């Protein structure tokens with residue numbers, strides 16, 4: 001009896017390491033997964049939960065995980081080019097009318113080039129004082145006065 005309890009505990013432990021489905025409580029509808037910008041993610045794929053994500057989840061994670069492109073950024077033209085390339089040479093299928101457009105829309109909106117969806121830079125007057133800058137000004141002043 002004791003042996004079987006231990007064996008069951010060991011088996012459960014192993015399964016927990018290998019199978020993400022039993023690795024603890026994990027994310028649920030009540031514990032949203034957010035990215036660094038606070039956008040809600042689909043726990044299964046890591047895709048931003050927004051209009052069109054189901055199409056991307058259905059068509060873009062069959063051959064590689066979404067990690068293949070979640071770090072990629074691009075305009076519509078960039079994303080269209082990547083899809084064209086995969087269709088021409090990587091075995092990506094042709095999409096029904098309108099689907100490709102919605103996928104490209106989704107990608108170009110939520111995986112746009114850096115800067116387009118990140119916050120704007122902080123205005124200079126709101127930044128803390130930069131000691132190096134004060135030093136540079138002092139140095140410039142010294143050089144200027146030595147030339148007088």
Ligand code: HEC
Nearest residue numbers: 059060061062063064068069072082086090091092093103
């Ligand atoms: C039929 C299989 C297949 C499907 C479906 C697929 N891809 Fe790919 N994709 C590939 C292959 C193969 C590569 C090349 C992998 C490599 O070189 O490591 C690739 C590479 C990529 C790359 C990297 C391109 C680069 O510049 O290196 C991106 C981004 C990408 N896929 C996005 C997508 C998106 C978005 C979708 C959904 C529309 C998609 N993939 C669907 C097969 C597929």
